[in-house]
Amino acid sequence: xxSGNPRIGIIGSGAIGGFYGLMLARAGFDVxxxxxxxxxxxxxxxLTVNSDVHGQLHMKVQAYANAADMPPxxxxxxxxxxxxxxxxxPLIVQAAAAGAKVVLLQNGLGVEEQLRPALRPDLHxxxxxxxxxxxxxxxxxxxxxxxxxxNLGYHSGPGEGAGAVLEQGAALFRAAGVDSQAMDxxxxxxxxxxxxxxPYNGLSxxxxxxxxxxxxxxxSRDLVRALMAEVVQGxxxxxxxxxxxxxxxxxxxxxxxxDYWPSMYHDHAQQRPLELxxxxxxxxARAREAGCSLPRIEALYQALAFIDRRNQQS
Amino acid sequence: xxSGNPRIGIIGSGAIGGFYGLMLARAGFDVxxxxxxxxxxxxxxxLTVNSDVHGQLHMKVQAYANAADMPPxxxxxxxxxxxxxxxxxPLIVQAAAAGAKVVLLQNGLGVEEQLRPALRPDLHxxxxxxxxxxxxxxxxxxxxxxxxxxNLGYHSGPGEGAGAVLEQGAALFRAAGVDSQAMDxxxxxxxxxxxxxxPYNGLSxxxxxxxxxxxxxxxSRDLVRALMAEVVQGxxxxxxxxxxxxxxxxxxxxxxxxDYWPSMYHDHAQQRPLELxxxxxxxxARAREAGCSLPRIEALYQALAFIDRRNQQS
Numbered sequence: 001x002x003s004g005n006p007r008i009g010i011i012g013s014g015a016i017g018g019f020y021g022l023m024l025a026r027a028g029f030d031v032x033x034x035x036x037x038x039x040x041x042x043x044x045x046x047l048t049v050n051s052d053v054h055g056q057l058h059m060k061v062q063a064y065a066n067a068a069d070m071p072p073x074x075x076x077x078x079x080x081x082x083x084x085x086x087x088x089x090p091l092i093v094q095a096a097a098a099g100a101k102v103v104l105l106q107n108g109l110g111v112e113e114q115l116r117p118a119l120r121p122d123l124h125x126x127x128x129x130x131x132x133x134x135x136x137x138x139x140x141x142x143x144x145x146x147x148x149x150x151n152l153g154y155h156s157g158p159g160e161g162a163g164a165v166l167e168q169g170a171a172l173f174r175a176a177g178v179d180s181q182a183m184d185x186x187x188x189x190x191x192x193x194x195x196x197x198x199p200y201n202g203l204s205x206x207x208x209x210x211x212x213x214x215x216x217x218x219x220s221r222d223l224v225r226a227l228m229a230e231v232v233q234g235x236x237x238x239x240x241x242x243x244x245x246x247x248x249x250x251x252x253x254x255x256x257x258x259d260y261w262p263s264m265y266h267d268h269a270q271q272r273p274l275e276l277x278x279x280x281x282x283x284x285a286r287a288r289e290a291g292c293s294l295p296r297i298e299a300l301y302q303a304l305a306f307i308d309r310r311n312q313q314s
Numbered sequence: 315x316x317s318g319n320p321r322i323g324i325i326g327s328g329a330i331g332g333f334y335g336l337m338l339a340r341a342g343f344d345v346x347x348x349x350x351x352x353x354x355x356x357x358x359x360x361l362t363v364n365s366d367v368h369g370q371l372h373m374k375v376q377a378y379a380n381a382a383d384m385p386p387x388x389x390x391x392x393x394x395x396x397x398x399x400x401x402x403x404p405l406i407v408q409a410a411a412a413g414a415k416v417v418l419l420q421n422g423l424g425v426e427e428q429l430r431p432a433l434r435p436d437l438h439x440x441x442x443x444x445x446x447x448x449x450x451x452x453x454x455x456x457x458x459x460x461x462x463x464x465n466l467g468y469h470s471g472p473g474e475g476a477g478a479v480l481e482q483g484a485a486l487f488r489a490a491g492v493d494s495q496a497m498d499x500x501x502x503x504x505x506x507x508x509x510x511x512x513p514y515n516g517l518s519x520x521x522x523x524x525x526x527x528x529x530x531x532x533x534s535r536d537l538v539r540a541l542m543a544e545v546v547q548g549x550x551x552x553x554x555x556x557x558x559x560x561x562x563x564x565x566x567x568x569x570x571x572x573d574y575w576p577s578m579y580h581d582h583a584q585q586r587p588l589e590l591x592x593x594x595x596x597x598x599a600r601a602r603e604a605g606c607s608l609p610r611i612e613a614l615y616q617a618l619a620f621i622d623r624r625n626q627q628s
Contacts (some may be wrong), residue, residue: 019320140535206520207621209620213624214620217619219620219623220616220620221421223613223616223617223620226612226616240417270616295609295610296609296611299540299541299610299614300613301533302515302534302540303520303521303533303534303537303538304530305531306527306531306533306537307521309533310523310527310531
């Protein structure tokens with residue numbers, strides 16, 4: 001770790017930012033939350049995590065409505081939607097200490113590439129893949145149903161030291177009781193996570209179904225498996241050979257999970273824009289460049305794009 | 315035509331049976347309607363077609379609740395859902411005069427093969443592909459928005475004479491003011507009709523969208539075109555080379571149609587079973603046997619099968 005207690009900023013405290021921020025705060029780290037719509041609720045009542053794993057966690061936290069009021073942070077965890085990265089970039093820069101590490105706790109591909117040009121050259125940029133079932137129940141109140149691991153990969157930064165930064169990050173999460181692994185290859189880690197997100201996020205919106213019904217019907221099971229197989233194929237075309245049996249492993253994990261509504265379902269239900277570009281558009285474009293067609297994922301993307309546009313217009 | 319005025323029986327008088335039956339009756343044919351849930355309404359009030367093409371058509375008709383009460387018919391037009399063919403077969407046989415012609419006015423593949431074993435050997439079996447925008451507004455009341463052609467193909471029957479039977483059938487419809495063509499090859503005619511049904515029927519349920527929004531969004535337009543291209547590919551693998559530009563022709567026709575909710579949408583909305591086997595399952599199985607994979611159609615079929623099962627259970 002850094003010398004002394006690293007100061008951690010959480011940008012966008014929805015379910016992901018709130019959960020990990022609270023875990024880190026209760027482990028004794030100095031955590032600062034930048035909030036928008038939930039600022040007054042969190043300022044008044046603190047953060048609550050109703051966890052089926054850890055029980056009820058509750059803490060008063062250091063909450064901010066403006067990045068300008070935050071002290072300079074050594075680590076910045078970005079839990080906001082990938083769709084808002086462009087407008088968040090100046091706030092991230094504002095809250096970042098010299099040489100800070102910015103971790104995008106987001107799904108999909110291309111999110112670091114999109115943010116990088118807006119960051120200062122002294123900042124390290126990492127990606128974090130969260131394997132967790134959480135959602136926001138109310139302002140400042142988060143429901144945690146299962147899992148929790150965060151796998152980190154290094155994207156870019158000043159000079160050498162990627163490995164050390166990654167290890168520091170993983171150690172930070174582990175010190176807070178969160179499983180965390182440093183991944184050699186962020187691209188591969190992001191494709192691996194897509195094996196889950198591509199089927200379950202999209203189908204939860206398209207079929208208005210959570211994981212238990214999706215895993216209980218023979219046709220949706222076949223469809224999930226076929227979509228997973230296409231992600232593995234796309235990864236491979238892009239040079240990332242995923243571990244043998246990885247898709248089947250995630251399929252089995254999902255079968256054993258409590259019934260879960262993926263984040264895209266909540267985004268749709270609350271008429272927020274869907275993270276389609278990161279989870280579908282960019283992987284399809286990269287596979288296509290590599291000469292690989294993923295017809296089922298493309299059809300799912302087209303159907304979701306229709307639904308998303310209609311949802312945003314209504 | 316047959317000597318004298320052929321007697322026509324309509325089996326299952328939803329939108330399709332009701333529309334064509336009324337058109338034939340008002341042209342002076344002797345038409346008999348076998349009805350189930352709509353019997354008393356039609357018996358009391360006759361049939362009404364509110365047509366944007368022909369204006370309002372209304373007639374008292376010869377309605378029956380039991381096939382045993384019908385006189386033997388020379389032509390039987392089956393407008394019921396393909397999903398109910400098995401239970402309809404005995405009624406069709408009961409209402410059929412010796413040597414009668416049975417016309418399945420249904421979409422999809424395999425419907426004749428499924429019904430044939432239940433028919434007498436003296437009966438001719440034909441398929442009819444309806445290019446029409448109709449739906450049922452109320453018991454005995456049908457809304458006709460556009461189009462109306464019926465293309466006929468011969469499936470099987472006693473001995474020779476297929477061509478003559480087909481021409482008689484087409485002449486019957488034309489005498490009632492309905493465009494009708496005798497098709498050389500029923501299999502090809504059914505694949506051609508699938509170019510429309512596969513995208514629009516399924517997407518109307520999956521996206522809860524009628525033709526106008528589907529044709530107004532760039533992503534759903536791409537998806538419709540990609541699904542149409544897979545139908546053309548499947549047809550070709552099964553030995554049916556569709557006319558050049560046929561898919562694009564149907565795409566343009568649909569763009570110019572009034573806004574239309576396909577029949578599968580109404581089936582779903584009224585919790586009737588969807589015609590998935592005929593429109594998706596059978597074409598996929600035949601293409602697969604011919605070594606041809608149709609991934610987008612398969613994904614759509616799996617999604618619809620999930621939706622249909624949930625809808626039937628609820």
